[in-house]
Amino acid sequence: MAGLTFSPDMRGQFAAIARVRWQLFVNSLRTIRGRMEVVARGFIFFGFGMGAIIGSVALGFSAWYFVSSGRVDWLPLLLWPVFLFWQLFPVMASAFTENLDSSNLLRFPLTFPSYFLIRIAYGSLDPSTAMGTLWLLGMSIGIACASPPLFFVAAPVLLLFAIFNILLARMFFTWVERWLAQRKTREIFGVLFLFMVIGFQFVGPLVRHYGNRSHQPAVSSVVVEALPIERLLPPGLAAQSIAHFLRAEYALALGSIALLCAYTLAVLWLLNLRLRAQYRGENLSEAVARTVAPAGKHTIQLGWEVPGVSSPVSAVLEKEIHYLSRSGPMLFTLLMPVVVLLIFRFSSGKTDSAGGLLGHSSDLAFPVGAAYTLLILTNLVYNSFGADAAGIQFYFVSPVRFREILLAKNLTHFLVLVVEMVLVWIGASLMYRPPSFDVLLATFTGVFFALVVNLTAGNLFSVYTPKKVDLATLGRQRASQVTALASLGIQAVVLGLCALAILVARAYHHIWIAAIVFIALAAVALAIYFLVLNRIDAIALQRREAMITELCRA
Amino acid sequence: MSTSATPAAPAISSEHLTRRFGDLVAVQDVNLRVAPGQFFGFLGPNGAGKSTTIKMLTGLLAPSSGRMQILGIDLTQDSVEVKRQIGVVPEGMALFGRLTGSEYLNFVGRMYGLDRSTAAKRTAELLDFMQLVDQPKALVTDYSHGMQKKLALAAAVIHGPKILFLDEPFEGVDAIASNTLKSMLQNMIARGATIFLTSHVLEIVERLCSHVAIIHRGQLVAQGSLEELRAGVEAQAAAALTAAGAPHEIGASAPAPGEKLTLEQIFLRIVGGTRRADQELSWLG
Numbered sequence: 001m002a003g004l005t006f007s008p009d010m011r012g013q014f015a016a017i018a019r020v021r022w023q024l025f026v027n028s029l030r031t032i033r034g035r036m037e038v039v040a041r042g043f044i045f046f047g048f049g050m051g052a053i054i055g056s057v058a059l060g061f062s063a064w065y066f067v068s069s070g071r072v073d074w075l076p077l078l079l080w081p082v083f084l085f086w087q088l089f090p091v092m093a094s095a096f097t098e099n100l101d102s103s104n105l106l107r108f109p110l111t112f113p114s115y116f117l118i119r120i121a122y123g124s125l126d127p128s129t130a131m132g133t134l135w136l137l138g139m140s141i142g143i144a145c146a147s148p149p150l151f152f153v154a155a156p157v158l159l160l161f162a163i164f165n166i167l168l169a170r171m172f173f174t175w176v177e178r179w180l181a182q183r184k185t186r187e188i189f190g191v192l193f194l195f196m197v198i199g200f201q202f203v204g205p206l207v208r209h210y211g212n213r214s215h216q217p218a219v220s221s222v223v224v225e226a227l228p229i230e231r232l233l234p235p236g237l238a239a240q241s242i243a244h245f246l247r248a249e250y251a252l253a254l255g256s257i258a259l260l261c262a263y264t265l266a267v268l269w270l271l272n273l274r275l276r277a278q279y280r281g282e283n284l285s286e287a288v289a290r291t292v293a294p295a296g297k298h299t300i301q302l303g304w305e306v307p308g309v310s311s312p313v314s315a316v317l318e319k320e321i322h323y324l325s326r327s328g329p330m331l332f333t334l335l336m337p338v339v340v341l342l343i344f345r346f347s348s349g350k351t352d353s354a355g356g357l358l359g360h361s362s363d364l365a366f367p368v369g370a371a372y373t374l375l376i377l378t379n380l381v382y383n384s385f386g387a388d389a390a391g392i393q394f395y396f397v398s399p400v401r402f403r404e405i406l407l408a409k410n411l412t413h414f415l416v417l418v419v420e421m422v423l424v425w426i427g428a429s430l431m432y433r434p435p436s437f438d439v440l441l442a443t444f445t446g447v448f449f450a451l452v453v454n455l456t457a458g459n460l461f462s463v464y465t466p467k468k469v470d471l472a473t474l475g476r477q478r479a480s481q482v483t484a485l486a487s488l489g490i491q492a493v494v495l496g497l498c499a500l501a502i503l504v505a506r507a508y509h510h511i512w513i514a515a516i517v518f519i520a521l522a523a524v525a526l527a528i529y530f531l532v533l534n535r536i537d538a539i540a541l542q543r544r545e546a547m548i549t550e551l552c553r554a
Numbered sequence: 555m556s557t558s559a560t561p562a563a564p565a566i567s568s569e570h571l572t573r574r575f576g577d578l579v580a581v582q583d584v585n586l587r588v589a590p591g592q593f594f595g596f597l598g599p600n601g602a603g604k605s606t607t608i609k610m611l612t613g614l615l616a617p618s619s620g621r622m623q624i625l626g627i628d629l630t631q632d633s634v635e636v637k638r639q640i641g642v643v644p645e646g647m648a649l650f651g652r653l654t655g656s657e658y659l660n661f662v663g664r665m666y667g668l669d670r671s672t673a674a675k676r677t678a679e680l681l682d683f684m685q686l687v688d689q690p691k692a693l694v695t696d697y698s699h700g701m702q703k704k705l706a707l708a709a710a711v712i713h714g715p716k717i718l719f720l721d722e723p724f725e726g727v728d729a730i731a732s733n734t735l736k737s738m739l740q741n742m743i744a745r746g747a748t749i750f751l752t753s754h755v756l757e758i759v760e761r762l763c764s765h766v767a768i769i770h771r772g773q774l775v776a777q778g779s780l781e782e783l784r785a786g787v788e789a790q791a792a793a794a795l796t797a798a799g800a801p802h803e804i805g806a807s808a809p810a811p812g813e814k815l816t817l818e819q820i821f822l823r824i825v826g827g828t829r830r831a832d833q834e835l836s837w838l839g
Contacts, residue, residue: 300656300674300681303664315664323652326693393648394709396614398665399637472652541633545615552646 010114017118033465033482033546040481044127052131056138063142067150072246075239076230079161082135083235086165087172089128106281115279116272124166136162143242153245157257161238164264168234171267174274180328181472189328234263309411312400316408323387324416327471330380334420337373338427341365366435367443369424371495374450377417378487381458383479384409385551386469392551402540403533406462410455417451438511442502445518450494452525456532457490463536463543468551497521563626565590565717565748566611571620573606580606582772584620588750588765590716593743595763596752599825603772604752605645605721611750612642612719625716638666641715643723647706651695655686655705658694659712666713673712680708684734699726707735711742718742720751724758736762760817770825784815787823 028034059078066074105115136158144151179185230236237260244253304318305311324330344365384406385392395405421444428435435443465480479487498518505514540547566588573581581603588594598604609615611622613633622629624636642648650658656677663673681687684704689697694705703726710718718739724732739749739762753759759766760780767777776783815823 300660300678302670302674303660305670311667311669312665315661319650319653319657319661322657323650326652387652388650390646390648391650393614393644393646394650394662394665397612397637397640397642397644397648398662399634399667400665401634541616548614548646 010111010117013108013110013114014118036465036482037480040485043485044481048127048131052134055131055135058138059135060138060142060145063139064146065142067143067146067246072243073239075242076236078139079235079239080230082132083165086128086132087169090126090169090173106279112276112279116275119275120166120170128169129166132165133162147246150242150246153253154242157238157241157260160257160260160264161234164234164260164267167264167267167271171271171274174271174278176332177329178274178277180332189332232259234260237263306411309408310404313404313408313411316400316405317411320409320412321415323471324412327387330471333376333379334416336376337369337420337424340372341369341424341427341431344368363435363439365428365432366425366439367446369428370421370443370447371450373417373420373424374447374454375491377413377420377451378454378458378491379479380416381410381413381454382461382483382487383467383469384458384462385466385547386462386479387471388551389468390552392466392547396540396544396548402463402537406459406533406536410459413455413458414451417447421447438515442505442511442514442518445515445522446498446501449518449522449525450498452522452529453490453494454487456525456529457487459532459536460539461486463540463547466547466550468553563590564588564623565592565625566594566750567623568607568611569621571607571610571622572618573603573610573615574618579772581610581617581769584769584772584774586767586774586777588748590748591743591746592748592765593739593763594748594750595759595766596750596769597756597759597766597821598752598769602769602825604769607769608719608721608750608752609644612640612644613637614644638713639715640717640719641710641713642719643703643706643710643721644719645721647702648709649694649702649706651693653694654691655681655694655697655701656690658705659708662709663712668713676712680712683738684708685731700728700731703727704731704735707738711738715747717748717750720749722753723751724753724755732758756816756818756821766817768821768824776824780817780820783817783820783824787815787820791823 029038059082062078063075066072066078105118110118140151140155140158143154176189179189231240237256241253241256241260244250244256304314306314306317309317385395388395395402425435425440461480461483465483467478467480467483469478478484498514501514501517501521502511504517505511564587566586568584568586571581571584571586572579584603584607586607596604596607606615610617611624611629613629613636625639627636627639629636650661653661659677659680660673663676664670668676681690684707686697686701686704686708694702697705703723707720707723710720723735727735736758743749751759751763763780765777765779766783768775768783776786778786
């Protein structure tokens, strides 16, 4: 057949993809919403840019100080935070991270290497990669200033470390995405996570046990126990190789680099397994085998009947809960507040009393966990129709008012928050100590006020700037950047008000004063919430074309 | 073309219905009139304005100007009451992919105000009728295109609507399912419902629909019963023959002597649409 002799080369395909991305960007500027997205991206870029520059300077200065003062062994203190940020930020801030839908690419005659490179390139455009790379660049410059010859070793080592981080983040995403895609693997993953949480409970007592046995102060004993392991892990290896070169221990340095290379290759191999499976057209759907059901014999479960609300509200609530319970990535994200508490718990060597970053004030554990829970929930609240996709059309043709639909969605968000708060309370009580009644009351009232503010704003943003998301795929839950930016601003205002109320309460030595302030603020917020809810039908009708266009996008 | 006069109040009517997208006038001055109990086919070439019109009639799109009435109720005045009376299968099918088929139908039934037990009972019946009971735990997103179409149609009828709007209901549906759908739609008509359907499959429209309207470049160019349309086209052809003295551009679409014009022939005569042989893509094959 004519035309089959044409062999598309990789360069041509990459150029075509770059051109189409550019054209999509230019076309997006035709609408006001598209222009607003660009402005929002500009602000977000500025924010991340500042973080990158400040972090770069700070890390560069620290690296310069460590090398020039002979404390080169302290370099891991800089590389570990970079590593943790690089790997955790995409999961903890999914509103800023987007994964590529590979099915769009696979219909083209791409070779596997092209596909692999495109997946890596796309994944490398997220903020954590950009910031992490700049931070490592800052460190390289700092090391170069302290010891110019060392730069020629530090730069390639840190480049290798950056490549390792990029590949690990991609590998982590693709594998977790695979595990969360199906119920069976999701359950295994959930059990493993539970074991990890329980396992962490034994770290404290074990460390205390070994610390007491060696009669050393707890902090140094932890360091002594952890150092040999730390030196075998990638951030430690990268730091060690630089340190060994500075001390002219070339064999050890090369050994460390070789081990870091081995880690990188292992990650590359694991990533290759996943991407190859995707390239071959793997389908991770949860389709089940056909069953032969006798006609008319099957029974259908009755829908939920939630007391105190109308039938459509119950129906939407039931549908929302089904959606959430089937979203592995969302369930995973909802576990993050407990993970954050774990990180704080084991973030320092202070294991004697309450321990961790919050050790000096363990009453803060519950409010911090609760605040983080609310922050995670904003991804759902500010894009309520994102997961409905083409289903949005049904809401517009059904005889149910949008205020009822949004009320049901808000009820779901409220229920999720309650469950999360209970989880955080249990976590905080186990890892630290149960929060006092005053703290509990202030936290609940504060969170309630913040929730009402967020629901009000979220309902408006859900209608004005919806964005289609896929709750079943990790990294494809990025909200509109206008929404993300606005929600950050709203969180800042809410947090400021809460901090002010707590400061006033502390000044009078009565934390319940904060609770009263929060109740008053919540009352005002509730009034505005119902005002917005009553107007939401008219707004939704006005915005229906834009909503349908965005959410029904292929 | 003539518009057939119906004694009863129309099930669907529009006056000067117009929709603009910037400078493009997608639908211009469309005056539709569909009598109760009619199986109405709404035809037109790609981009003619069919979907835009159906979206406006079902409340998915606001008209730039003009009026619409469904069962005598103004859609802009009391949209909720109108939506209670109609069932819709829109272009995107309006499905919730992360629900199972039975959960979806149950959900839709309750959104239309059915009580829990009625919704569950009708869900079971519809799944059975549409032959969707094989995979009770499969999510809608994992259904084939044809299964999704059947599910969307089941959802559109679960509340027993008086008017059914269907945008390309037979697209991607196999012959068995197509037969099931056709018999269901004909049963609905027999029980007094009105069906408004757009389709590119003209044979199906010809077999099912009693009345047809054709939209071309945003304007309604024909409306009436099939016989009325046929008579109109034949009269035009006769006039052209008299004027030119020879058949003009009838070619392959001309019927054999004594045979009736098919809907496809009528459609092609009205909207044009012949392509010259030298326009073929010579590099193909």
